[in-house]
Amino acid sequence: MSLELARTVADAVLFEGYLLYPYRATSGKNQVRWQFGVLGPCGASDAGLGEDSDMAADCVLGEVTAEGRVTAHLRFLQLQTRTVERATDDPQRFEPVEQLTVGARSWLTWDEAVEHEIALAPYSLAEGRHEFAVEVDGGEDIEELRDHAGVCAGRIIRRRYPLRATVVMSSEAVDGFVCLGITVSNAATAPVASKDDAIRLSLIGAHVLLSAHGADFISLLEPPDAAGAAVAGCRQRRCWPVMAGLPGSSDLVLVSPIILYDYPEVADQSAGALFDSTEIDEILTLRVMTLTDAEKAEARATDPRAAEIIDRCDAMSPEALAQLHGILRDPHALAADVMDLRDVEPPTFTTGDLPWWDPEVDASVQPDVDHVMVDGVAVARGSIVRLRPSRRADAQDLFFAGQQARVSAVHSDVDGNVHVAVTLLVDPAAEMHEWYGRFLYFAPDEVEPLGPGSSSFAHDNREESRS
Numbered sequence: 001m002s003l004e005l006a007r008t009v010a011d012a013v014l015f016e017g018y019l020l021y022p023y024r025a026t027s028g029k030n031q032v033r034w035q036f037g038v039l040g041p042c043g044a045s046d047a048g049l050g051e052d053s054d055m056a057a058d059c060v061l062g063e064v065t066a067e068g069r070v071t072a073h074l075r076f077l078q079l080q081t082r083t084v085e086r087a088t089d090d091p092q093r094f095e096p097v098e099q100l101t102v103g104a105r106s107w108l109t110w111d112e113a114v115e116h117e118i119a120l121a122p123y124s125l126a127e128g129r130h131e132f133a134v135e136v137d138g139g140e141d142i143e144e145l146r147d148h149a150g151v152c153a154g155r156i157i158r159r160r161y162p163l164r165a166t167v168v169m170s171s172e173a174v175d176g177f178v179c180l181g182i183t184v185s186n187a188a189t190a191p192v193a194s195k196d197d198a199i200r201l202s203l204i205g206a207h208v209l210l211s212a213h214g215a216d217f218i219s220l221l222e223p224p225d226a227a228g229a230a231v232a233g234c235r236q237r238r239c240w241p242v243m244a245g246l247p248g249s250s251d252l253v254l255v256s257p258i259i260l261y262d263y264p265e266v267a268d269q270s271a272g273a274l275f276d277s278t279e280i281d282e283i284l285t286l287r288v289m290t291l292t293d294a295e296k297a298e299a300r301a302t303d304p305r306a307a308e309i310i311d312r313c314d315a316m317s318p319e320a321l322a323q324l325h326g327i328l329r330d331p332h333a334l335a336a337d338v339m340d341l342r343d344v345e346p347p348t349f350t351t352g353d354l355p356w357w358d359p360e361v362d363a364s365v366q367p368d369v370d371h372v373m374v375d376g377v378a379v380a381r382g383s384i385v386r387l388r389p390s391r392r393a394d395a396q397d398l399f400f401a402g403q404q405a406r407v408s409a410v411h412s413d414v415d416g417n418v419h420v421a422v423t424l425l426v427d428p429a430a431e432m433h434e435w436y437g438r439f440l441y442f443a444p445d446e447v448e449p450l451g452p453g454s455s456s457f458a459h460d461n462r463e464e465s466r467s
Contacts, residue, residue, distance in 0.1 A: 002245030023299040023306040037257030041188035050198030054185040058234035068215035077113035077204035106301035138162040208255040216250035282324035367409035377449035385447040
């Protein structure tokens with residue numbers, strides 16, 4: 001059950017960016033494809049023809065038994081070229097064309113993809129280093145296209161190129177935990193002379209599902225204190241491992257080329273993949289419905305998966321469309337206590353005799369001079385702090401972890417929460433952000449005071465960081 005749930009998210013990762021709205025080959029953004037998780041053949045990146053050939057991730061496991069093992073499920077797309085050819089007067093000869101229409105259907109010359117999931121043999125956590133070889137055969141399929149009279153009007157040739165990869169897994173003990181390393185490398189040896197050659201020999205959308213038996217994975221985003229040293233020693237390259245499956249479970253990790261939180265999931269309201277970020281299903285569906293019949297026909301001719309999207313949106317009932325509005329849930333409630341917030345009375349605020357929206361309520365709030373106590377230090381405008389993101393408000397916060405920042409203001413909201421507005425010292429556009437009032441916001445427990453809150457201290461540190 002947990003593995004199947006993880007696969008729904010892994011499928012979204014696999015096809016993210018596969019084909020973008022308006023799902024037509026003539027759209028400029030669909031002529032530059034395969035954005036995520038591409039492992040190119042060796043040398044392609046150095047030659048400027050493709051992506052780097054490998055990805056690597058470290059994970060941490062605890063509660064490892066003597067039989068502890070991990071099974072890696074390597075998942076990726078294999079490019080499949082689709083060439084459309086028109087019949088000629090010679091039954092043995094066909095000529096390539098960009099588009100061919102037979103009856104009411106059209107086909108375009110296009111690059112499709114074939115899904116692969118390869119489960120490697122279980123790896124024993126007591127084994128040390130082990131290398132797995134992965135091979136995927138190439139092939140060619142020919143589909144004849146016949147008109148209503150049964151006469152051959154053309155054909156489609158689909159070609160796949162053989163893929164080779166290696167997966168290396170290793171483990172070592174660290175402070176009572178086990179650090180597991182996994183590296184996936186493209187092992188193609190065929191010569192690469194063009195970008196087309198490179199992508200045909202690439203693993204596309206590559207990611208890994210790791211399933212543990214006799215061991216428990218430790219979250220790298222919210223590790224227990226005892227695992228701090230083991231987690232700090234983990235290194236990631238072109239991917240990031242997150243806990244996957246049922247919330248609270250510890251047997252699955254998704255090594256993803258896209259930044260995710262622990263236990264990602266596809267919303268129940270989503271009717272199917274749209275390949276263009278699962279958080280905007282409703283607007284994409286509405287946009288698909290506005291396409292003209294000619295535009296829909298071109299999308300169907302572009303790719304079978306695009307045809308599925310068009311057909312699904314066209315057939316969507318009003319009730320199914322209403323489902324896409326989603327539902328509001330309390331993000332702080334325990335799973336067992338989740339309630340529909342539409343049934344909850346709005347909170348009340350203590351603002352004396354004035355309503356909370358009255359501007360006079362703000363008279364006592366002065367963000368430019370207000371301060372908040374953090375570890376016994378008054379943090380106010382001009383203070384220098386180190387950022388320690390922990391509340392997972394935004395995945396981008398991870399990029400700011402450990403950075404020094406200058407406090408620009410201390411804000412309070414109507415709920416009584418305090419927000420520290422900062423700009424990064426190393427940001428060359430910090431002064432411009434200050435002028436526009438564009439700040440990064442963190443809670444007081446996400447900042448570490450580094451010194452007195454004077455402007456001169458901030459200035460000195462800014463100059464030091466620039467040097």
